[in-house]
Amino acid sequence: MMDINAMKKKFADVFGAQPDGLYFAPGRVNLIGEHTDYNGGHVFPCALTFGIYGLIRRRSDRTMRFFSMNYPEAGVLEASLDNLAYDKAASWTNYPKGVIWAMGQKEVQIPSGFDFLIDGDIPAGAGLSSSAALEVLTGLAVRDTFGLSFSMTDLALLGQKTENDFCGLSSGIMDQFASAMGRANSAIFLDTAKLAYSYVPLMLKHAQIVLTNSNVKHSLVSSAYNERRQQCAEALARLQAKADIRTLCDLKPEQFEAIKDVIGDPVITRRAKHAVYEDDRTVKAVECLKKDDIKAFGQLMNASHISLRDDYETSCPETDLLAQIAWSIPGVYGSRITGGGFGGCTVSIIDNDAIGAYEAAVDAQYEKQTGKKADIYVASVGDGAHRIE
């Protein structure tokens, strides 16, 4: 938990006034269903208790002022409601600015600016969706401050629009949805084609969700991510010559196998294969969890990693090594890279009694082989974005 009193004191120092409200939006970890959300498939993320806290105060002019306690050296960054353009030099403030821009695209204009101070504990560049958390946090704080009528799902969609059309990452809806809609001790089984969802209690009995940050920063991912999305669109267009489908995940694996030759390109075929099989794995994994079969759930996680490594090629040597180490420890049910990829974290489900052995194995091997230190966290699954006070 953040030091709220320190945040309030800083707010008063920096902006010379008291805030109107305190809000929180979490980061997320995806248990399975990777790179399916822009292919009309299923995902299975949960909200973390790591997240971003924000203090907001309404102003009477058209200025927005921003301060991050994570980047105090940047000082106060300002922007005007009359100039909502993306600006590289505006760094993290592009996300809140983008949310205000996205509201404008929905014909919702806020009447005045605001002061906004944030502090967060999501490890940066770890693939745990700090940007989605910031988008959802801004949407919620601004909605309440100005009495707007967006639903939590609307706020997730506004965050995705910010990411896609303001910041230039063609991401799906998973991260923002998980941050907005998470529930403590449950994962969200989301059908991204319909935005239909249900909560599945995480009854892991004697096991925990363990995050391991490879500390490979995934900051240059946007071009590779957008390329994957492009390749999936290409595969879909070619497959549509043979099947009446709207998305790749409309196909079951057997249907895909029967018509895949029409794609006619080995790389694009592997990308599509990942999406189709990953969706199938996700639906099966949720069934396993509901039946309390953590072992089978973990095996599907492992298969997901192998597919991301070999077919989708969004893993990297460091996360492959972490998964490999995990798979060698008795008591680890499953382990895979999570999130957009190209670095970031693995997520593992590990028996309480085996966590020590896993940590020791990572300690003994990871730095020696990669020159980097890994950070290991036992995750706790918390609620989605909300007002604290």
Ligand code: GLA
């Ligand atoms: C990133 C994107 C999500 C999703 C994942 C991969 O986190 O923001 O929309 O596509 O990658 O599953």
